[in-house]
Amino acid sequence: MNAHTLACSTVLHHEMEIFRALDLIAADGFKYVEIVDVPGFCPHLHFEGDRSHFVKKLKETLFRNNQAITSLYLTPGSFLKEEISQTFSNMEAGFQLALELDVRCVTVIPGSKVEEEEWEATARSIARGLCRVADLAGEKGIQLQIESPHLNTFTETVGQTLRLFEILDDKRIRCTFDTSHVFRGEKVTPLAGVEQLGLERIGNIHLRDVCGEDISITPGKGHVDFKSFIEMLREKGYDGGISLELEFSNYSLAEKRAELRFAKEYIEACLEGREITSKLKFHARPWVQTFERLVHNPKRELRKITLLRNMYHRLWGLMTPFRPVRAYEGVWKDKYQPFKRSKPVIQRPGSVNLSVPIPRPIRVGILGCGYAGGMHAAGFQRLIGVQVAGVADIDAEKAQSLARRHGCAAFTSLDEMTSRLDLDLVSVCTREWLHHQPVTDLLCRDVDVFSEKVLSSNYDEAQQMVALARKRSRVLGVNYNYRFMPGVQKLKEIIENCYFGKLELLDIKVHAFSYHHALDLVSFLGGEIISVSASYQNDDAMRPFGGMDWRKFDHDILYVPSRNMAATFELRNKAVCTVTSSYFFDPFGLILSVDTLFEKGAVTLTGIRMEDVVGNLSWTSKRDKFGLDLEHRNGVFSKGYEYCFYKSIEGFMNAYVKGTAPETPGEQGLFNILVEKAIHRSYINGQKVNMGQFADELMSSQELPLPV
Structure with a gap:
């Protein structure tokens, strides 16, 4: 393990053609690269036309740049039993390409995230699929590795990764260890992660830094102690690969290359045991890191500061009557109409009248407090005579956050919310496959339902939900809000x-x-x-x-x-x-x-x-x-998707109050x-x-x- 073998992942230039990406990485001083292929995001091994021509051009580019590939990072599909045949076929093609490029290491993601109660059974199915692929890799003389832990995948934590390796019980399969995914949230340090997993299971290491939940930080500018981490690897005799895997959104090419050069200089100093230079130390100072991130993306950085975030939400609410409304009158205009309640201000509760008077306040609950749940809560709250009485989510922090924004009660289950609140209507904003149970429970309790699309991920369940609503004479609406886009409404007219x-x-x-x-x-x-x-x-x-x-x-x-x-x-x-x-x-x-x-x-x-x-x-x-x-465009108050959500909910509530069928x-x-x-x-x-x-x-x- 030395500075001369430090590799760079092509994911840094994911938007570019692979040949251009390799040229840039070589220009920044890297002789070793890891080529990443993620369809739709970093398709560096997807090609049109003749395969042999693509491979030949890739070899020529590597030869011209005096570069070598340390590993391929592939996304072949699911390793579950019912889908392994297609994945196996994809892996065969991937291994063949690796041999043509003289690569002896291939990394894959073990699978998609699942619910905790399904984890054990899914792990055993994935393990069988991985072992089958490991047999093929062994025949080809290729080392199979899985990147784990990794955010939003089957193994998000070190604990889950360890459980999977224990189920695998196959020394042919090793781990690609990413410092940022291990240290995300700053709970388990990379050193502790290696101790828990065991260095013998690790065949490759991706280096990236962390600041809280942000895992897109350049090494040396976050909170990972890379110097101690690399010293520990050297002491334990680690002989696997090390690569910089940098990912940035909204960075220019010049900014990306500057970050890569900084990371290279910083990690090479750690690998060679040299003293970190004054320049690097300066950039490693917390206040400098914060300032640089603040300059580049102030909105994201300020959101990390709880005090500022809370002050912002409070002041934003207080300033609502004085803020302009975005409206179109030939051109987009900011119209100032302070204290005029009939104006379509999307942020202010009770600012929009329905088409008919409401005889009594309508109490609404929100189930699911993610993106859609937040949109629904604001959409209902803006209507005069409609009150968001409570919100529920299995994630208590999400529920409490949404409840604070709308001044209502927070719960961690639908049963708790409906038993403690007298609700007329519940908006179901859970994942698509989690609609059936809450909708049927609500209809059986004689509570009306407004469901996010699609009604269900299963046709039989959707059929049952519709039949139950008819049987109990309850309202069941679905939020297909593209109908309410201004242009679509005009086309309908x-x-x-x-x-x-x-x-x-x-x-x-x-x-x-x-x-x-x-x-x-x-x-x-x-x-x-x-x-x-x-x-x-x-x-x-x-x-x-x-x-x-x-x-x-x-x-x-x-x-x-x-x-x-x-x-x-x-x-x-x-x-x-x-x-x-x-x-x-x-x-x-x-x-x-x-x-x-x-x-x-x-x-x-x-x-x-x-x-x-x-x-x-x-x-x-x-x-x-x-x-x-x-x-x-006349009267349109926002170009964002909140407009569709709010107008869809407004249309649903107009029909609800009139007693007619929803849109x-x-x-x-x-x-x-x-x-x-x-x-x-x-x-x-x-x-x-x-x-x-x-x-x-x-x-x-x-x-x-x-x-x-």
Whole structure:
């Protein structure tokens, strides 16, 4: 172990082509590299065209730069029993590539995060899959390693990593030890982590620093004691690989390279036992580190300071009456209307009237206090006559944080919240596969429900939820909030009023993240779906979506496609709709676009992206518009996704107070799941699927008994 063998991971330049990344790493003084391949994020070993040409060009680049590859970091898929065949095939290809590149070490991630009660059984299944792959690696003369612990994976902690290795009980499989994931939260130091795991299990080490929960810190600028850590490795005779694995968001190329050079100088000094230079010591001082992070990302850094964060939230609330409203009147304007309660201020509770008077306050509970739960709480709280009475989450800290923001009670279970509070309605914002139990419990208690999409990850469960709501005469709504985008609302108005004649063609392009919303828009804009034909290419390894566990979904519910998906829908009104979706769309450039073609014109909605739900409307027409106002931005108070959440909740509550069906009732949520399954059926059979016949088939064969 010496400074001359220090490697650099290509993940630093994940957005670049591998050849350019290698050139830059060589220019910064590295002879050894670890090549990372994570589809959709760092696809450095994904190539189009001839494989032999790619390998030849890669070898030529390495030879020109006098570089060698220490290891490959691959994401072949799941090691669970039901998915190991595809993973094994991917690993065979990966090992073959490693041999062609003269690499003898391959690192993989053991699996996706699971619930604690499922951990032991899943660990045994993963262990069997890993051992099978280790057999293949042994035949090829390759060392198989798993990066563990790692945030948001099957083994997040040192304890879980140790348990997995004990279950594996296979000395052929070693650990890639990442100092940042071990020390995240600053609870277990890297030295303690090595002591617990045992140095004999570690074959490779990734170096990255930590500041609290932030694991993207350059070595030498955080709180890891690398000097003591490296001295311990030297004393114990560690002879494995060491590489710098730096990841930064929103850094320029020059800033990334500066951070890499700093890390290289700092770690090389530690490896050689040299005194850290005054310059490096200066940058290692806590106040200098804080200042540098503050300059680069002030918002993120200030959030770490609890006192400042609490003061900010308090002052933000006090200043609400004086803050401007973002509105569109030809151009975006900040309108100052202090103390005017009817203005659409999204931050202030009780600032928006519903369309009809509320005879008594409506008490709402929020189940699930993550991103969606926070949006729902604010969306309900802004309505006059609606009170968020309580919030619940199994994570007590999340529940208490949301409760403080909205001045309500916090609970750690639905049962506790409903037994202690008299609630009219509960908004269910848990993960998709955790909707069924709370929804059925609430309906059985005669509490109405507003559920996040999708209604369920399982069609049978969704069917049962809808039937139970009907049986008990309760309200069940689903939050498909893309219907409330200003441009989509304007398109709906144009279609319903036939301003350009009859709708002939509806073409929707959508990022995979919002694919399920696009399927809902087919019905919303186009009307009744008669049939669907579809094809897609999917790869679960490329489907990251907030830690989603795809095993919890019906196998024929795509929900978030990866590579590509195209579907054609025949509509009752004789129009045709097409939906195309892919993970490869840039979400900051395109989340959604909608083209509508009519007998006498066309209207296009574009510009919907991660930071803008408003977008732009354009049109062409064979006739005058007769005074038709196609401006869709008047009165819009935000470009962010909170606008869709708030307007969706407002629409739901207007229907709720009137006693009419919600915009997207449970039946529509069930139908959207049916469309997902019909798309899969069409893809598998290569035939068009009639929606009516398909619905009858599923209903007759799969209906579940209702709970008592």
